[in-house]
Amino acid sequence: MCSGGAIPRCIVDLTAYYLGLALQEKCGECSGCREALPRIYELLRQISRGEGEISLLDELSSLAKQVLAGEACPASRIGARMVQEALANYDEEFAAHLTERYCPAGVCDIRYVVEV
């Protein structure tokens, strides 16, 4: 039943959560599982901490593209497609974490970085 009041979820946090689930289903053999997906997961975690530059988003999307272009198992393809869709639909939310060090949903624990 839908209560009508959605719990605020941050798209970065949510994508990392679902990617974590996809990683549990991974085959462990393909290049997506061994290299790209763990790296994507690490990047999402980093973004949710508000660490790094805006260029991380480009790195994320090229990693996802790389998984989909190569020979990857279903779990890593699902993970990569999810990341691509999240980036395409919620790029402003992703960008806010890195450019403003701010989580629009108020979910991520971002340590405020003072620019000097």
Ligand SMILES: [Zn+2]
């Ligand atoms: Zn967030």
